[in-house]
Amino acid sequence: MPPARFGVQQHNRGSRAEFTVVGDIDLTTVSLVRSALARxxxxxxxTVDVDLTAVGFCDVSALNAFLEAAENLGRTGAVLRLHHPPSSLVRVIDITGSGRLLGPPAPRPAGAGQGENRRGQSRRGQSGRGEIPAPAVGAEPARRSRPGVRS
Structure with missing residues (x-):
């Protein structure tokens, strides 16, 4: 049973669907996220934009739900973009190398980019949150070779 503070709100705006998630996404709440994205x-x-500003924690089940939604949306030519993911999700995405599977980066608002370093990479705010580009669906994930393991 999901905690009382969990919720997913959806707003359809023309060709865009916007979701706002409130509360932690884990095994007890991920089914609500999946069903919302499926609608x-x-x-x-x-374009499907998911605002995770009010999410404190995401486990790997959340990543799986977002990857599944990105794949399903990609079949119709749509993209999924995650906005302001919690550091737990950023870490899982980095570890798995799956950031490119979640679609293109979100457009920057006017005046954005002031926090970029010399390479044009964003410096995240104190909360460590930013935009996670959702990679192109259908792209092959990067394979990492491990010593002594053949691919």
């Missing part, structure tokens, strides 16, 4: 109007939605 995107097929063929009409081009």
């Amino acid at each position: 995107c109007p097929r063929g009409l939605t081009r």
Whole structure:
């Protein structure tokens, strides 16, 4: 049973679907996220933005739900973008190398970019949150070779 403080709100705006998630995403709440993302109007939605500002923690089940949604949306030409993910999700995405599977980076608001370093990479705010580009669906994940293991 999901905690009382958990919720997913959806707003459809033309070819965009916007989701706001409140509360931790783990095995007890991930089914609500999956079912919300599955309700995107097929063929009409081009971009799905998920705002994770009010999410304190995500486990690997959340990553799986986002990757599954990105793959399903990609079949219709739509993309999934995650906004302000918690550091736990950023870590899992970095470890698995799956950031590129979640779609293109979100467009920057006017005046953004002031926190970039010389390479144009964003310096995240004190909370460590930023945009996670959702990679192109269908792209092969990077394979890491391990000593003594053949691919």
